[in-house]
Amino acid sequence: MVKPPQASTVAVFLIYHNFAWRTGDDEHGRTRLPCAMLSGVADTPWSFEDLSDAGDGWRESSDSRLIGV
Numbered sequence: 001m002v003k004p005p006q007a008s009t010v011a012v013f014l015i016y017h018n019f020a021w022r023t024g025d026d027e028h029g030r031t032r033l034p035c036a037m038l039s040g041v042a043d044t045p046w047s048f049e050d051l052s053d054a055g056d057g058w059r060e061s062s063d064s065r066l067i068g069v
Helices: 007-019 048-060
Strands: 023-025 030-032
Touching: 007 048
Parallel strands: none
Antiparallel strands: 023 030
């Protein structure tokens, strides 16, 4: 039996998808910008280091309302 993914795994995937992942277009040889850039939330695609730094800041936050606890 396959276990369902942990909430943290899903959260990391969604953040990666929205801020770092660039989809390719094989037909025209172009890449599409991450969703966060297309919507104006981010100025540049995030690297894995940026994702890690954002996670570190989130854990160190003393305001539990930021993470919905």
